Amino acid sequence: MLKYLQKTFALLLTVVLLSTLLMACDTVTTAESETATASSTAAYSSLPVAYTDKELSASPAKLPPLPYDNTALSKAIDAETMKLHHDAHHAAYVNNLNDALKNFQNLQKRSVESLLRDLNSVPEDIRTKVRNNGGGHLNHTMFWQIMSPEGGGEPTGELAQEINTTFGSFDQFKQQFNQAGASRFGSGWVWLVRNPQGQLQITTTANQDNPIMEGSYPIMGNDVWEHAYYLRYRNRRGEYLNNWWNVVNWPEINKRSQLSLKQS
Ligand code: MN
Helix, strand or coil: CCHHHHHHHHHHHHHHHHHHHHHHHHHHHHHHHHHHHHHCCHHHHHCCCCCCCCCCCCCCCCCCCCCCCHHHHHHCCCHHHHHHHHHHHHHHHHHHHHHHHHHCCHHCCCCHHHHHCCCCCCHHHHHHHHHHHHHHHHHHHHHHEECCCCCCCCCHHHHHHHHHHHHHCCHHHHHHHHHHHCCCCCCCEEEEEEECCCCCEEEEEEECCCCCCCCEEEEEEEEEEEECCHHHHHHCCCHHHHHHHHHHHHHHHHHHHHHHHHHC
């Protein structure tokens, strides 16, 4: 009887060991295929982020004019906030970026996108300044374009379908985006990105970080720094996030999504 029990135990042990071994092999296979997916979508590395047709120049960086009047987005954002946000905050990112790069002619020749994608190639003593101010310049340049006085409503075309497939419905997408934006602690951004696997995903970043720093392509993003909403909404970030949908420029966002699909 004892021998029988010993044999059974030995058999069980073998089965357990074999399954563990098989599971380990499986994990290795999964890890390899994930690496393969990530490297095959490194194609985002050649996509412009600031605009759909050109990268953002750093020789020198220039403040782009607002594509509309300060009062134009009043369905969501008051004129004074627009003026301060563009003329003071965005302008400061531009000036500080130029200041950081002033002694680095080789870096000035590169685009802001390229600097942010490869921050390790930026000397350590100016790296944080380039990250914060290059990111600020890039994020805001995109931000002004993805809003419009004629904005609002719902997306159409391929992006609308993809949003429905990924998030269930447009309303569920909005809800998740607002929730993510409300939960971002402190200053930062909430994004709809195309991730390295080519799928739509809602993410947030701290400070002025941009999703390209993690290999994702930013299709749209909302600024949740207090400077973006505090004059009108005070501490009610949720209300700002809700109202913001009234000025969202879907044709421009659709263009950005199409661009990311071409190279995903
Ligand atoms: Mn801002």
